[in-house]
Amino acid sequence: MLRILKPPTTDLDELSKIQRKVAEIIVKRDEIRGLNTIAGCDISFSKKDRAYAACVLLKYPSLKEIDNKTIEVGVNFPYIPTFLAFRELEPMLRVTKDLKADIYMVDAQGLAHPRRAGLASHLGVVMDRPTLGVAKSRLCGEAEPPSDEKGSYSLLKDGREVIGAVVRTRTGVNPVYVSIGHKISLERAIEITLNTSPKYKLPEPIRAAHKLATKAMKGRS
């Protein structure tokens, strides 16, 4: 599994095989052991492949911040749609490692990926911890638009397979794309997404991590 961190190649066919292995390991059942804390992870990029990864630990369901961490890292792998994990997984693991949460929310897809192995799932499998993905836009799959009211959602499907949900976290605002990462059910992922979005489109864990990553980037450039 360390091959995910240090890919033996940059050949996309080989990396696809690694992702298929990750997909085989994903646990779609809810294995959360008491949900009292939730962490949000995000990364901001400045020039020259210099990145700032941030992780914020929040209490659940109060969403009060407990702790956070940011790191500066060099990134070599480029952004290639469907291969995001090979660019962002390592920084995310490093910033996430010291913050112990009952579940980690990632600003990316999880199961809702062509090979069923988005960044959120990679993180969960490598850490062997529950994760879910909440993305701002669609990577693959199709879904009916959910109704306008906050709380409504529709299933995201690839053919007949359900790979995630399109969730309205705020009335009248574009929905987010929710999918399981690891050791969680889609129903629970949707519930957590809604419970952590009291005011804005994006869930608080992701908003907090995004703000922190951006702040770290501006502060050191």
Add this chain to the structure above:
DNA sequence: GCGACAG
């Protein structure tokens, strides 16, 4: 061949 395409 053409369009789509997380961050």
Add this chain to the structure above:
DNA sequence: ATCTTGTCGC
């Protein structure tokens, strides 16, 4: 993701 000011709307 990042580059960037004002502006429309609740």
